[in-house]
Amino acid sequence: MLALASAQRALYLLFCMLGTWLHLACGLSRTATNSALKVIELIILMAIRLGYMLANPSTVIFPLASLPSSLPIKLPHDIRTAINSLSLNPIILHSVCCPKCLTKYNLDDLPQVCPRRETSRSKVCGEILSTTRSSRRGPQVVPRTLYSTQDLASWLEFFLGRPGIEDLINLSYVHQPSVGVMHSIWDSPAWRSLGSFTTTPGNLTFSYYIDWFNPFSNKIAGKSASCGAIMLFCLNLPYELQHLPENTFFAGITPPPKEPSMITITAVSDPIVDHLEAMWPGRNIRTYCHPEGVSKCLAVLPGIGDLLAIRKAFGFSGVSSHNFCSFCTLHIADIDRLDYESWTARDGVHVRANAKEWRRATTKK
Secondary structure (H helix, E strand, O other): OHHHHHHHHHHHHHHHHHHHHHHHHOOOOHHHHHHHHHHHHHHHHHHHHHHHHHHOHHHHHOHHHHOOOOOOOOOOOOHHHHHHHOOOOOOEEEEEEOOOOOOEEOHHHOOOEOOOOOOOOOOOOOOEOEEEEOOOOOOEEEEOOEEEEEOHHHHHHHHHOOOOHHHHHHHHHOOOOOOOOOOOHHHOHHHHOOOOHHHOOOEEEEEEEEEEEOOOOOOOOOOOOOEEEEEEEEOOOOHHHHOOHHHEEEEEEEOOOOOOOOOOHHHHHHHHHHHHHHHOOOEEEOOOOOOOOEEEEEEEEEEEOOHHHHHHHHOOOOOOOOOOOOOEOOOHHHOOOOOHHHOOEOOHHHHHHHHHHHHOOOOOO
């Protein structure tokens, strides 16, 4: 009985893998893949019947009464079920947000208009949060804008559950920095700026990438839309493997059609920062080498993006503002000063103090 159950389980997984390959690798549509799954199930049933007839020649006299009419296991007819059975679907967290200011709201307690104020003395946003759309069940009231992020802990289990990944990550803990030449971030002073964090087994260091793109391609004329991609790359992997799609954590996509402003981007980054904060003290993650789970801590070291994106994402002023530089306190009036020894570098204490002062401001000016 145990061998039969194992064979049925293997058949089920192979069936799901074939359907998933047709849908994801071959580009077959969902409807076409569902039809293919039904045809494949019929082929399997006919093969079982043929084998039954060959093994029992006497049953040919009464084929309808003696041949199996269905498979001993129920195979999925929907590709979404097949993908879920293989645990390939990421855990996506959806939240309702204001189309204008991107403030997050609970779907169960969604107001008609957005009541947020940028400051205590600002006007209410007042943007309508829901709309009516036609469906098979009639008109339905739905949110105008959703913001979707991927669950970090579940992705880490997928990422670290692949064989060989932990062995590659362990190389970063024992790496000896080269003298004079930097071949990767492992050789840089920045890698050692977090103290012993980057060399402690179990700790993971990521880079934070953000930029915006037009999902309808770049058009010279006409209307354009803008989506923002927020991604994390594991820097503990060797450099040639860091940016492969299978090693990339797609944290979220900012809602179109416009980029978040310097103020509204906080609403977009907050859910991702919450995931990162939860991982900083450590969290039990199941991995390939530790199926029962092992503590993993996570930190973000560099931010990646163009000047506009990085300044907006990390709360610094634009390149044309009075405080134009995110590395030092040099003012734009002194931009022609080349005596870099006199430039005062920014530090985390003052940056956080300035951020708190900005949040306490009562007017936009």
